[in-house]
Amino acid sequence: MSNTRHFLTLMDFSSAELQQLIARAIQMKQEFKSGKIYEPLKNMTLAMIFEKSSTRTRVSFEAGMNQLGGHAMFLSSRDTQLGRGEPIEDSARVISSMVDVVMIRTFGHAIVETFAAHSSVPVINALTDDFHPCQLLADMMTYVEHRGDIAGKTAAYVGDGNNMCHSWMNAAKQFGFHLNIACPEGYEPDAKLMKSLDSHITLYHDVHDAVKGVDLVTTDVWASMGQEDEQKIREQAFKSFKVDSAVMELANKDALFMHCLPAHREEEVSAAVIDGPQSVVWDEAENRLHAQKALLEALVTGLH
Ligand code: CP
Ligand code: NVA
Numbered sequence: 001m002s003n004t005r006h007f008l009t010l011m012d013f014s015s016a017e018l019q020q021l022i023a024r025a026i027q028m029k030q031e032f033k034s035g036k037i038y039e040p041l042k043n044m045t046l047a048m049i050f051e052k053s054s055t056r057t058r059v060s061f062e063a064g065m066n067q068l069g070g071h072a073m074f075l076s077s078r079d080t081q082l083g084r085g086e087p088i089e090d091s092a093r094v095i096s097s098m099v100d101v102v103m104i105r106t107f108g109h110a111i112v113e114t115f116a117a118h119s120s121v122p123v124i125n126a127l128t129d130d131f132h133p134c135q136l137l138a139d140m141m142t143y144v145e146h147r148g149d150i151a152g153k154t155a156a157y158v159g160d161g162n163n164m165c166h167s168w169m170n171a172a173k174q175f176g177f178h179l180n181i182a183c184p185e186g187y188e189p190d191a192k193l194m195k196s197l198d199s200h201i202t203l204y205h206d207v208h209d210a211v212k213g214v215d216l217v218t219t220d221v222w223a224s225m226g227q228e229d230e231q232k233i234r235e236q237a238f239k240s241f242k243v244d245s246a247v248m249e250l251a252n253k254d255a256l257f258m259h260c261l262p263a264h265r266e267e268e269v270s271a272a273v274i275d276g277p278q279s280v281v282w283d284e285a286e287n288r289l290h291a292q293k294a295l296l297e298a299l300v301t302g303l304h
Contacts, residue, residue, distance in 0.1 A: 005299055006116040008109075008125045010133045010170040014206040017303060018174050022141050024304050025287070025294035032067065032290070039069025040301050044100040046070060048126070051077040051106040052225045056261060057126045061103055062287035068293055073099070077106075094119035101300055110118060113219060122299035124292075129226065130190070135260045135284075136167045137291035140175055142284045143216065146256060151176035151207065153215040156251070158182045158207050158243050159268055160234075162188030164220040164260055169193060182210035184237045207241055211250045218258040219243045219268045235267070244270040248278060256280050 006012060015023065031038065046065040048058065059076065075095075078085035082091050090112055095102060096119040104112050104123065107128040125133055143150045151261040156176060157168045161183050169189060172179035181189065182204045188194070194201065204210040211217055221236040223231045248257065257269075257279040265271045274281060282289035297304060 004116075004120060004122055005301060006119075006123045006135060007295060008112050008116060008123065009131045009169060010136055010174050012133075015172075015174050015176070017298075018136040018137075018140070020303055021137065021294050021298055022144055022291070024144065024297070025137070025141050025291040027289070027295055028297075029290035032293075038067075038276070040067035040297055041065065041100070044068075044070040044300065045098070046296065047070045047075055047095050047099040047102045048072055049075045049077070049080075049082065049095075049102065049104045049106070050126075051082075051104075052127065054105055054126075056285050056288050057103075057105060060292055061126065064289050064293040064296060068296060070100070088114045089118045091115070092123075093120075096120045099240055101296060124299070127163060129224075130166055132163045132167045132260065133170070134288065134292055134295070135164065136171045137295060138284050138287035139218070139258055139260070140171060141287045141291050142258070143279050144257065145283065145287075146280055147215070147254070152217075153179045154180060154212040154213070155216040155218065156182065156211045157212065158217065158219045158247070159238065159241055160187050160220060161223065162220060162224050164218075165189045166193055169197050170199055170217065173197055177215075178202070180204060180210040180214060182207045182241065184241060187237060207243075207247055207283065208250055211247055213247060214251045214255060216256045216258060217243055217248060217251050220260060221262070221264060222268055238268070241264075242268060242270065243273055245272050245276075248276075258284055261285055 062072040092115040100120055102123045103126045105126040107129050109128040112125045157165050179201045222234040257273055259281050
């Protein structure tokens with residue numbers, strides 16, 4: 001199990017490997033769109049364990065695995081023994097003995113780490129409370145397609161210091177850009193992670209300071225999955241952290257707007273911005289498919 005390669009955060013691949021993965025995803029997208037059939041994962045199975053809701057992640061992994069010639073199996077915690085308290089370690093041993101790759105969306109990040117430690121096949125983090133690395137593969141791919149290399153650029157993440165923020169922070173290091181983070185006091189990203197990525201990030205408590213002259217603006221929901229009870233308190237805390245046209249005006253003229261989706265129009269982002277000309281949110285969503293196909297190929301057959 002120790003030789004098995006996992007993708008739990010962006011730090012599990014080197015910068016060079018991530019660049020290669022993005023280039024491969026762009027190539028696979030073009031080939032797929034030109035009608036090429038490519039089935040390197042024929043007869044293989046992806047187990048998809050979901051303990052939280054999903055639209056994009058489920059559809060992209062399931063469609064992607066099918067397109068690669070394999071099969072994807074949807075496992076909800078509601079109707080597996082995982083949801084009834086079977087230990088993660090036991091579940092990992094059993095599930096990984098029958099499939100070729102596993103994808104997990106869950107709460108605590110330690111759950112995917114424990115699963116990976118006891119899995120005989122690659123494990124992919126499809127979102128935990130702390131990280132969402134698959135989303136960043138699609139986001140980096142989208143930036144490259146629209147603007148070229150992101151190295152040396154500056155991005156602004158506006159909003160909660162959550163799983164998306166943490167993965168943007170990791171991306172800043174791995175892809176060589178600077179990340180300005182604007183969040184309300186009390187909603188900062190993880191202190192340890194901030195310290196370790198100190199030279200790649202700058203923390204602000206004012207949106208306007210953070211977005212001045214940046215090449216990309218991104219945001220996320222104010223209350224993530226599992227925080228539904230905090231929705232009202234968070235609406236108050238985040239009310240001056242909405243990305244609207246006035247905020248986008250402060251960024252570079254050709255700055256892109258990104259959002260992992262699902263979005264709440266007129267909460268974290270105005271309809272004018274998310275549905276406007278700088279927004280690339282639909283490309284980001286579609287690129288989940290292509291980026292994850294490249295990831296599945298890399299984890300199961302090696303980097304191409
Ligand atoms: N962005 C994202 O992961 O979307 P889903 O929650 O719909 O999978
Ligand atoms: N931060 C959000 C991302 C959803 C894709 C959440 O965890 O709910």
